[in-house]
Amino acid sequence: MSRCMVLNASYEFLTIEERWIDALGLVLAGKAVPLEEYPDVVRSQHCSFRLPAVVMMRYHVKTQRRRHIFHAPTRKAVFIRDNFECQYCGVRVSMATGTRDHVLPRSRGGPDTLTNVVTACRSCNVRKDDRTPEEVGMSLRNRPRALTEDEKIQCLLKLVRAKERNTWLACLRRLGLGLWAA
Numbered sequence: 001m002s003r004c005m006v007l008n009a010s011y012e013f014l015t016i017e018e019r020w021i022d023a024l025g026l027v028l029a030g031k032a033v034p035l036e037e038y039p040d041v042v043r044s045q046h047c048s049f050r051l052p053a054v055v056m057m058r059y060h061v062k063t064q065r066r067r068h069i070f071h072a073p074t075r076k077a078v079f080i081r082d083n084f085e086c087q088y089c090g091v092r093v094s095m096a097t098g099t100r101d102h103v104l105p106r107s108r109g110g111p112d113t114l115t116n117v118v119t120a121c122r123s124c125n126v127r128k129d130d131r132t133p134e135e136v137g138m139s140l141r142n143r144p145r146a147l148t149e150d151e152k153i154q155c156l157l158k159l160v161r162a163k164e165r166n167t168w169l170a171c172l173r174r175l176g177l178g179l180w181a182a
């Protein structure tokens with residue numbers, strides 16, 4: 001069954017509800033409002049319900065979750081954005097074999113941000129060393145950038161089913177929302 005994205009009362013991302021019955025429970029208890037539903041219907045003896053895909057809490061839930069998880073250039077975020085490909089030679093990397101490369105090296109004042117960090121295989125990282133791509137004659141396949149909403153969702157979940165992703169993205173687009181926009 002499909003998971004449900006839960007937004008806080010402020011429309012910020014809160015959590016993913018793994019079980020549809022828990023998400024439906026929030027709605028039926030009046031704690032959350034459905035913003036988007038799946039076409040699937042569950043029936044009890046007297047009623048039928050559409051399964052919620054995205055709900056918003058009616059009250060603000062305090063959370064320790066740090067907003068910057070989507071802005072920090074973690075290995076996971078950078079690799080997902082770069083499709084697990086070295087941005088210099090194009091070779092595929094894994095979470096184990098990939099490295100992060102600061103395009104403008106940190107020793108030269110390059111920031112530790114998504115717009116300055118790319119996926120690199122070990123040999124390209126060693127070859128580039130503490131220099132800029134121009135100095136080594138290497139070029140970037142893509143310019144490093146912030147994450148898209150789709151990539152943020154991929155960072156949140158190990159496996160994102162297409163149906164969930166499409167429904168969530170359609171809802172975010174319809175409402176003009178970003179997951180934890182900066």
Ligand SMILES: [Zn+2]
Pocket residue numbers: 086087088089090091120121122123124125
């Ligand atoms: Zn490489």
